[in-house]
Amino acid sequence: MSDSDQSLxxxxxxxxxxxxxAFGGGSPSWTVVPLHNAxxxxxxxxxxxxxxxxxxxxxxxxxxxxxxxxxxxxANITVDAKGRVLAAANGSAGPAVSSSIQIVSDTFTSTTGxxxxxxxxMSTNFALGNAAHxxxxxxxxxxxxxxxxxxxxxxFSFFRDxxxxxxxxxxxxxxxxxxxxxxxxxTLTITFLDSPGNTASHTYSVRMRTVNAVxxxxxxxxxxxxxxxxxxx
Numbered sequence: 001m002s003d004s005d006q007s008l009x010x011x012x013x014x015x016x017x018x019x020x021x022a023f024g025g026g027s028p029s030w031t032v033v034p035l036h037n038a039x040x041x042x043x044x045x046x047x048x049x050x051x052x053x054x055x056x057x058x059x060x061x062x063x064x065x066x067x068x069x070x071x072x073x074x075a076n077i078t079v080d081a082k083g084r085v086l087a088a089a090n091g092s093a094g095p096a097v098s099s100s101i102q103i104v105s106d107t108f109t110s111t112t113g114x115x116x117x118x119x120x121x122m123s124t125n126f127a128l129g130n131a132a133h134x135x136x137x138x139x140x141x142x143x144x145x146x147x148x149x150x151x152x153x154x155x156f157s158f159f160r161d162x163x164x165x166x167x168x169x170x171x172x173x174x175x176x177x178x179x180x181x182x183x184x185x186x187t188l189t190i191t192f193l194d195s196p197g198n199t200a201s202h203t204y205s206v207r208m209r210t211v212n213a214v215x216x217x218x219x220x221x222x223x224x225x226x227x228x229x230x231x232x233x
Contacts, residue, residue, distance in 0.1 A: 018057070049082070092130065102126055106141060106206075106225030110218035116157065116164070116207035119219045122227045123205035128196065129231060135194040136232045139206045141225030144218045145184040147177035152215035158192050159205045165194055170211070177215050185220055193232070204229060 010023045012030070021030040045053045052058040065084050074091035104124045111117040119141070126135060137158050145154045157164050157171035166172045173190040177183075196202055206227050210217055219225050 101231075102229045104227040106219050106227070108219060108221040110144075110216060111208065112210060112213060112216045114209055114211065114213045116159070116209045118159075118205045118207050119225065122225065123203060124227070124229065125201045125203050126229045127201040128199050131196075131198050133231050133233055135196065135202075135204070136191065136228075136230040137194065137204060137206075138189070138191045138228045138230075139226070140187065140189040141206075142185065142187050142220035142223040143175055143208075144220040144222075145175055145177040145186075146216040147179060147181050147183070148214040148216075149179055150212055150214045151179045151181075152177055152213075153211040154208060154215065154217035155211060156188065156190055156206065156208050158190075158194070159207055160194055160196065160202050162203070164207075165192060171209075174211075185222060187223065 012021050012023070013019075014021050014030075017032070019032045021032055023030050045051070046060065049063050050060055051063065052060045065080075066086055066088065068088055072088050072090050076089050076091045077085055078087040080086050102124055104122050106120045106122050109117065109120045122139070128135065139156070139158070143154055143156075145152075153170060153174045153176045155169075155171035155174045157166040157173075159165065164171075172192055173188050175184060175186055175188060194204075206225075208217060208219070
């Protein structure tokens with residue numbers, strides 16, 4: 001019989017070459033048998049995202065998609081639909097907690113004039129860690145208003161470097177006392193976001209004044225007055 005007679009074909013696995021071999025009879029002639037599909041095609045290489053050359057044992061190599069390798073701090077990364085990191089770069093760190101919050105306590109102060117007066121020691125310097133961030137100011141205080149013969153209002157506002165940040169003549173918050181009315185002691189909280197647009201140090205303060213200069217207004221000594229500055233995105 002010739003080797004073409006498939007009815008006599010024998011198969012074996014060659015452990016030395018680690019391949020499948022066939023013998024068709026006649027003169028001993030073992031031949032490596034490649035694995036293939038019905039059309040006779042079989043894989044000899046991998047391409048694109050992973051590469052390998054065959055047949056036989058082949059090393060699989062992943063395609064490089066990012067030459068910028070290493071460790072990154074506060075990393076900015078770009079990932080594709082296959083989960084590959086296409087780009088990575090160091091990012092910007094946020095401000096340290098110790099530098100992002102300042103708290104100033106108030107001392108008792110009174111005024112009867114229409115000119116703004118800083119409430120006690122409530123003035124402090126503050127600098128942003130990132131120019132794109134904002135300064136969040138919060139003031140909570142106890143207010144004492146003693147009316148006179150005409151109604152008057154106690155107005156409060158935040159100032160940056162001596163410039164009033166309010167757009168209203170009544171400031172960012174106010175308490176009204178009616179003519180001949182009783183003395184008013186009230187607690188007020190005002191909050192405002194300022195965008196200085198830089199990282200320079202600015203002086204922020206809480207100030208109060210009257211509208212008609214006929215009432216006596218004061219930051220009351222009956223409770224603490226707190227001024228908080230925060231850096232926010």
